[in-house]
Amino acid sequence: MRIEATSLRDVIKITPRHFNDSRGYFCELYREEWFRKEVADVRFVQDNQSLSWRDGTLRGLHFQRAPAAQGKLVRVIAGAIFDVALDARPSSETFGQWTAVELSEDNHAQLWIPEGFAHGFLSLSPRTVVQYKVTAPYNPAAETGVIWNDPDLAINWPLTGREIHISSKDAYLPRLRDLVTPVLPMKETA
Ligand SMILES: Cc1cn([C@H]2C[C@H](O)[C@@H](COP(=O)(O)OP(=O)(O)O[C@H]3O[C@@H](C)C(=O)[C@@H](O)[C@H]3O)O2)c(=O)[nH]c1=O
Secondary structure: OEEEEOOOOOOEEEEOOEEEEOOEEEEOOOOHHHHHHHOOOOOOOEEEEEEEOOOOEEEEEEEEOOOOOOOEEEEEEEOEEEEEEEEOOOOOOOOOOEEEEEEEOOOOOEEEEOOOEEEEEEEOOOOEEEEEEEOOOOOHHHEEEOOOOOOOOOOOOOOOOOOOEEOHHHHOOOOHHHOOOOOOOOOOOO
């Protein structure tokens, strides 16, 4: 497994080692002991998968509010995505900053996005399959998010030549500055 930093300290890119031979390849996708030591001491409780039929499908930016906050380990099985993590932790030095990594079936990269971040992605190919592990179960009552084109964030989604496909739910998410309840509680000040 190769670990690479991203522009946000707690968001980590992981690339599993591939053993190629004439048949194809073998790789370990996830090993709990290694992950807890080298990346984050968390435990995953749910595995998710989504299929996006069309190039230009945008999902996000989503998170669940504490105490149902989720860390996510994201990878792509088919196609490619522009994967975005937004720091939504009000007490963080990098609150409001985002980072993006291309994950694809060809580069085999994974992105670790800790609790307190909002997550979203744009599919860069038709029939894109994304799979991700999460550290807390789905809790619809705790679901919220940030609108993908929040002008304060100015995420540079690779939209040139693409028509966006988005759910009606995602089209009406609030801006980060208008979030009523932040993703994690504010730190108490003395
Ligand atoms: C996320 C989720 C959804 N669902 C259901 C609810 C709904 O009927 C249907 C589709 O849900 P959504 O429209 O929220 O799916 P989607 O827009 O793909 O939501 C996902 O987006 C990415 C960016 C994330 O980071 C994920 O955590 C998740 O929020 O699936 C579950 O049963 N369990 C789950 O864990």
